[in-house]
Amino acid sequence: MLKKECRDILIQSLFFAIAMVALPAVIFLARLIPHQPYAAIFIPSFQSGMLFWALFMGVSLFSSERGQKGMEYLLSLPYSRLQLLGIKVLPRFLSILFFYLVFLVIYYQGGRDFVALALFSFTFLYFVLFFISLCLSPLSDNFLVLSLVSLFALVIFNEVFFLIAWLLMRMAGITYFSWSEISSTFLSLQWEAESELSFPVLILAALFLLFPLGLAMLFSFKRFDARPSRIYGRRYFKFLAPSLALGILCAALTIWIGIDRGPKEYYLTEDQKLIESTYVYTKIYDHDSVSKLLPCFYPYPDWDTPPYLYLFNWGEGLVKLDTATSTMEMIYRDPKFKRRTYWEFWSRFKYEKTIALFEPGRARGEIQLVLIDTDTKNVTRIPFKHDFFEDEGAPEILDCAIQKGKRFWLVSFRWSVKHPLRLWQDGHVENVEYRDKILDKTFAHYMNGTLFLSNSEGLTVLKEQDNSFVTVKKFLKEDKPSIWMWNRLPGNLENARIKEFYGRRKDRLVRLDLETLDIEDLGEWKKMEDGYWVAVRFIPPSEFYYTEGNEREQTIKIFKLQGNQKTLLKTFENIDLEQRKNRFEIFKGGIVIQRGKRVQVYSLPDFQEIKFKKLG
Amino acid sequence: MNQNVLEVRNLSVRFGKKVALGDINVQFRKGESVVIAGSNGAGKSTLLRCLAGVIHPDKGQILYSEDVPREKIAFISDGLSLFENMTLKQGLDFHRRTFHIQDPDESFFEQLRFSLNQKIKSLSVGERTLYHLSLLLSQKPAVLLVDEIIHAVDPYLREKFLEAVIEAIDKNGTTIITINHTFSEIQNIPERVLIMEGGQFILDEKSENLKAKIKKVVTEAEIQPEIPFVFKKESVLGKEYFVYPFQDDFRRKYAHDFRSLELGEIIKALIGGEYAKKRMS
Numbered sequence: 001m002l003k004k005e006c007r008d009i010l011i012q013s014l015f016f017a018i019a020m021v022a023l024p025a026v027i028f029l030a031r032l033i034p035h036q037p038y039a040a041i042f043i044p045s046f047q048s049g050m051l052f053w054a055l056f057m058g059v060s061l062f063s064s065e066r067g068q069k070g071m072e073y074l075l076s077l078p079y080s081r082l083q084l085l086g087i088k089v090l091p092r093f094l095s096i097l098f099f100y101l102v103f104l105v106i107y108y109q110g111g112r113d114f115v116a117l118a119l120f121s122f123t124f125l126y127f128v129l130f131f132i133s134l135c136l137s138p139l140s141d142n143f144l145v146l147s148l149v150s151l152f153a154l155v156i157f158n159e160v161f162f163l164i165a166w167l168l169m170r171m172a173g174i175t176y177f178s179w180s181e182i183s184s185t186f187l188s189l190q191w192e193a194e195s196e197l198s199f200p201v202l203i204l205a206a207l208f209l210l211f212p213l214g215l216a217m218l219f220s221f222k223r224f225d226a227r228p229s230r231i232y233g234r235r236y237f238k239f240l241a242p243s244l245a246l247g248i249l250c251a252a253l254t255i256w257i258g259i260d261r262g263p264k265e266y267y268l269t270e271d272q273k274l275i276e277s278t279y280v281y282t283k284i285y286d287h288d289s290v291s292k293l294l295p296c297f298y299p300y301p302d303w304d305t306p307p308y309l310y311l312f313n314w315g316e317g318l319v320k321l322d323t324a325t326s327t328m329e330m331i332y333r334d335p336k337f338k339r340r341t342y343w344e345f346w347s348r349f350k351y352e353k354t355i356a357l358f359e360p361g362r363a364r365g366e367i368q369l370v371l372i373d374t375d376t377k378n379v380t381r382i383p384f385k386h387d388f389f390e391d392e393g394a395p396e397i398l399d400c401a402i403q404k405g406k407r408f409w410l411v412s413f414r415w416s417v418k419h420p421l422r423l424w425q426d427g428h429v430e431n432v433e434y435r436d437k438i439l440d441k442t443f444a445h446y447m448n449g450t451l452f453l454s455n456s457e458g459l460t461v462l463k464e465q466d467n468s469f470v471t472v473k474k475f476l477k478e479d480k481p482s483i484w485m486w487n488r489l490p491g492n493l494e495n496a497r498i499k500e501f502y503g504r505r506k507d508r509l510v511r512l513d514l515e516t517l518d519i520e521d522l523g524e525w526k527k528m529e530d531g532y533w534v535a536v537r538f539i540p541p542s543e544f545y546y547t548e549g550n551e552r553e554q555t556i557k558i559f560k561l562q563g564n565q566k567t568l569l570k571t572f573e574n575i576d577l578e579q580r581k582n583r584f585e586i587f588k589g590g591i592v593i594q595r596g597k598r599v600q601v602y603s604l605p606d607f608q609e610i611k612f613k614k615l616g
Numbered sequence: 617m618n619q620n621v622l623e624v625r626n627l628s629v630r631f632g633k634k635v636a637l638g639d640i641n642v643q644f645r646k647g648e649s650v651v652i653a654g655s656n657g658a659g660k661s662t663l664l665r666c667l668a669g670v671i672h673p674d675k676g677q678i679l680y681s682e683d684v685p686r687e688k689i690a691f692i693s694d695g696l697s698l699f700e701n702m703t704l705k706q707g708l709d710f711h712r713r714t715f716h717i718q719d720p721d722e723s724f725f726e727q728l729r730f731s732l733n734q735k736i737k738s739l740s741v742g743e744r745t746l747y748h749l750s751l752l753l754s755q756k757p758a759v760l761l762v763d764e765i766i767h768a769v770d771p772y773l774r775e776k777f778l779e780a781v782i783e784a785i786d787k788n789g790t791t792i793i794t795i796n797h798t799f800s801e802i803q804n805i806p807e808r809v810l811i812m813e814g815g816q817f818i819l820d821e822k823s824e825n826l827k828a829k830i831k832k833v834v835t836e837a838e839i840q841p842e843i844p845f846v847f848k849k850e851s852v853l854g855k856e857y858f859v860y861p862f863q864d865d866f867r868r869k870y871a872h873d874f875r876s877l878e879l880g881e882i883i884k885a886l887i888g889g890e891y892a893k894k895r896m897s
Contacts, residue, residue: 001714065699068737072697075670077714078686223672226665227631 001077002087008064009057009091013098020049043106044116050099054126057092058133059146066141072226081222089134096130128210129154135213138224139233153213161209164248165197165255172259173280196279201258208251212243263581266599268589271306273323274601274612284326290614291326303350304588310355310374312348318355318372331377332370335359341370342394346414349397350374356409358394365390369409369423386429388418395421398446412451414443420451420469434462435470448498448514454480461517473517481505481512481519502536502544502561509536509546511564520564536561537586539604545569545586551577556584558591560605570607621646621684621791622667622759627676629662629815636662638815639676644759646681647789649781649805651796653883654812660795661694663812664761667793668693683758687715690757692748694764694795700737704730704747711751725750727776742769746777753780760784762794778805809879811886819886823879830882831862831874847889858885 024042027033033041065074079087100123103111107119115122133150140146166178174196216239224232260279267275274285282293301309307324318332332355334341339360348357353375359368367389371380388395395411398420402408410432412420417438422430442455451462451469458476462469475481481503501512504525511520526534526548537545544561556572575595576582583594590603590610601610622644629637637659644650652660665671666678668691680689698707708725711717730739730747739747745765752760760781766774782805784790794806809826811819821829830846833839836854843866845857859866859874867874877885 001710003713004710064701068698068700069695070697070699072665072668072670072691072693072695073699074697076668076689076691076697078689078716225671227671231632 001079001084002090005087006091009095013095016049016053016099020046023049039111040114043111043114046103046106047116047122050103050126051122051129053099054096054130055133055147055150057096058130058135059137059143059150061088061092061134061137063143075224075226081224082218085218085221092134093130096127100126124206125154128157128206131210132157132213135217138217138221138229139236140229157209160248161206161251164209164252165202165205168252168255169196169259172256172261174259174261196260197255197258198260201254205251205254205258208247208254209244210247211250212240212247215243216240264594264599266583266585266592266594267300268585268587268592268601269306269309269323270304270588271323272589272601272603272610274592274599274615275309275323276615284323285612285615287611288613290612293321293326293328302348303355308374310350318357320374329377331374332357332372332379344394346396347394349400349409351400356397356400360393361385361389367394382423382425382427384423384427384429386421388413388421392416392418396444398444398451410446412444412446415441417441420444430467432464433468435465435468447501450514475519479505479519481510498542500544500563501538502546504536509566511561522561522564522566539586539588547584547586549575549577549584558586569605619646619681620644621648621681623677623679624663624667625677625679627663627666627673627678629659629666629671629673635815637666637673640815640817642810642817642820644791644793646758646791647785648807649785649792649794650808650810651794651806651883652810652812653796653887655887658812659815660812661763662815664691664763664793664795665693667691667759668761680759687717687755688758689761690752690755690759691761692745692752692763692765696741696744696748696765698736698744698748701735703733703735704739705732707736707747708732708751708754712754715755717755725754742773745769746773749777749780753784756788757784757790758788759791759793762792764795766796781805806879809883811883826882827876827879829862830858830860830877830885831866832877832881832885833857833859833866833874835873847885849888858882858889860886 021042024038024045027045028036028038028041062071062074065071074084077084103122107115112119117125129150132153133146136150136153137146140149216236219239220232220236223235263278265277267277269275276283276285284291284293301311301321303310307322309321309323311319311321313319317330317334319328320331321328339362342358342360348355350356353373355372355374357370357372359370359381361367361383363385365387366383366385369382369384371382372378373380392413395413398410398412400407400409407425408430409423410420411423412418417440419434419438420432422432424430438453438455438460440455440457442453442460445452445454449464450472451464453460453462458474459480460471461473461475463472464470482505499514501514502522503510503512505519507525509522509525511522512518513520534548535546537547539545546559546561546566547556548559549556554574554576556575556577558569558572560567560569572584572593575584575593579596581594581596583592585592586604588604590601591607593600593602597616599615601612602608603610620643624640624642627637627640628635640659640663652663654660662671666673668689669686670691670693699710702710725747730743736744736747746769749762766777769777781790781792785792792805806823808822809819810817819826833843833845834851834853834856838855839845839857839859843857843859844861846860847858849856858877862874
């Protein structure tokens with residue numbers, strides 16, 4: 001019997017393989033889809049064909065016997081029902097596996113550029129579809145009905161699965177995913193393995209949901225017979241109902257246990273309140289008290305102006321958190337429909353009591369500057385029109401100031417060769433062109449009226465003269481100090497000017513004098529093999545710290561950088577740098593050290609330990 | 617020969633709400649030839665399918681004796697179920713492999729002189745019946761379950777088939793359980809008759825006993841009310857009463873009016889009686 005089944009499946013597989021090669025070949029040769037290589041036609045067709053094949057292999061479990069009126073003969077053969085099932089399923093599974101392996105070979109031999117479905121989602125759908133259709137195949141004698149029921153069951157399975165995941169994540173306090181977002185990110189493999197629900201957890205939960213279909217089949221198939229299929233169907237659903245309930249429970253439990261509520265992350269405010277944040281909640285620790293807030297926030301606020309923190313909740317709006325009263329309010333809401341806010345961190349800016357950001361305009365080439373008064377919550381929108389907005393979208397606000405009684409905002413475009421613009425409060429847009437041509441896409445930093453453009457060529461320093469930017473210095477490739485680690489600066493036109501900046505050039509720690517643009521060497525920049533958490537921290541308006549971790553000694557040294565001096569302030573010991581849960585963060589209010597679950601906070605610059613009574 | 621080869625205990629089968637078999641009990645002995653008769657929908661085919669393992673009973677047990685493995689149970693359904701897309705040769709090989717037939721008895725198959733390369737679906741109903749029977753006989757079955765099929769076979773081959781069946785009983789001690797409505801050819805074969813109605817056995821008798829117990833009384837007048845009869849019909853000869861059980865004192869009362877019956881007539885009368893009861897109710 002096994003031999004017969006294998007032979008039948010082999011013949012069918014052969015026909016399928018020929019069809020899969022020939023059909024795209026015909027399309028290719030007849031140029032039905034012009035200007036496409038054969039692979040671009042073959043691979044998507046092969047993927048679709050394989051999904052059909054998975055469905056066919058499942059639902060055709062008994063179709064051959066039914067078609068030949070051989071069911072009674074089959075059932076009178078000297079095999080137990082489970083043996084019969086095994087004999088039927090094995091060659092089908094091997095065929096399914098074989099084509100999947102063929103697909104994998106094609107995929108890894110360059111086919112990945114042409115796939116219609118991402119590898120993970122395809123694998124998931126392929127095997128789930130085969131399994132579902134296989135489990136449902138004894139339920140009807142009608143091939144078409146079975147196919148439709150199997151596809152419907154796949155959709156239901158998918159929706160139920162992601163609904164459970166979504167509901168439980170919401171119950172756990174993770175509210176920033178929509179149901180469809182979970183399903184689409186999971187199926188398109190954009191779900192990160194380190195995310196709130198890891199792949200193994202999701203796969204295990206999916207198996208728990210699929211398991212009842214198989215279990216019900218195993219139990220009911222023991223008594224499968226020649227009676228009308230509705231009698232088998234009744235028995236199948238009698239087994240399916242409780243096992244599905246159990247499966248849903250197990251899947252839910254798996255997801256619940258598997259939900260990563262996130263690591264505890266800390267932010268120390270300027271007025272020395274400790275914000276603890278997970279994916280689920282936010283806690284504010286004062287010296288003697290703690291208050292809990294739902295939902296969670298990304299712990300690092302955009303602006304910290306005691307007692308308020310301003311945080312952007314992606315896709316929701318701008319939240320003002322009062323750390324004195326532990327209350328929060330949304331002071332700006334994303335308009336969402338059609339005109340969603342540009343949420344990129346570089347396209348928002350705070351000066352005085354105003355937060356500026358951008359929304360798309362109402363016409364092509366138009367953009368709206370949104371000015372939010374953080375005290376009154378008044379929102380003012382100023383539309384600006386320029387060709388650059390049509391091509392580049394939202395610009396980055398470099399700075400703003402008042403000239404002749406009128407306010408302007410200086411903006412540039414990230415990863416673009418386009419020059420900056422000055423947006424005047426009356427809606428006028430002024431070009432601030434580069435005197436020398438910029439050759440490569442670049443992004444800008446703006447300090448003390450000096451523009452730093454970084455790209456593959458090096459670092460170009462420009463100053464404004466006669467309403468255009470003139471190149472004053474160029475650091476070519478090897479001389480380029482890396483500025484990728486520079487913190488975002490507040491608007492400097494109106495703030496205290498800084499004289500210097502620190503960074504890395506090759507393996508050296510360097511100081512950049514912002515007036516002379518000279519570079520001074522301050523010593524070795526440890527390589528990753530020797531040092532961890534080697535970084536320069538800028539604490540506005542003018543303080544710089546340099547940290548250097550040593551993995552072997554389990555120490556972190558903290559230096560103060562001033563002028564061309566690097567002064568050791570303190571060495572923290574017993575910090576296992578290999579442990580990912582261990583953290584060392586410098587904030588304006590002080591230093592936060594996480595050693596596993598233990599959290600210690602020190603003030604700067606005196607390194608006095610700050611105690612929070614309620615912090616576990 | 618008194619050894620039970622098969623015992624059915626409290627067997628129940630339902631088709632949805634309809635009871636096909638209702639808690640029936642029966643035993644079959646080794647080498648016994650049994651005919652099961654009954655009206656349409658009485659449960660005969662369902663019983664046979666249960667015995668063949670094609671239908672799983674909802675309740676009850678079917679116990680084959682230890683010396684009867686599944687490979688020795690042969691079943692041919694009235695639907696002539698086979699893998700039609702196979703050639704005769706493929707079907708034969710498949711059947712032999714699946715039933716682990718080491719030393720096939722091909723004597724009957726050889727008499728049929730089929731071309732082995734033709735597909736099973738190209739055979740006529742009669743040919744397919746004989747082909748299927750030849751497959752089953754080649755496995756030297758301990759139990760042969762034959763649903764109502766031999767009417768499709770021509771008289772010559774039917775005789776051949778019956779000879780083969782009788783030979784199987786003689787040579788292998790095969791128990792033959794068959795469903796049949798046309799008894800003209802087989803009435804000398806069954807040793808035992810089972811009549812079913814509404815999923816129950818209403819009669820289980822040895823053929824000889826049955827012939828002795830049922831007599832037909834033909835009279836112009838009504839028979840006495842104390843005389844039991846299973847069926848009554850009117851003919852040109854007068855009123856025909858099928859008296860069961862026929863007792864010796866009836867012989868004295870109706871000395872010239874009673875007649876002995878062939879098995880076919882007896883079964884027909886019993887089934888007819890059941891139809892008459894249904895009509896009355």
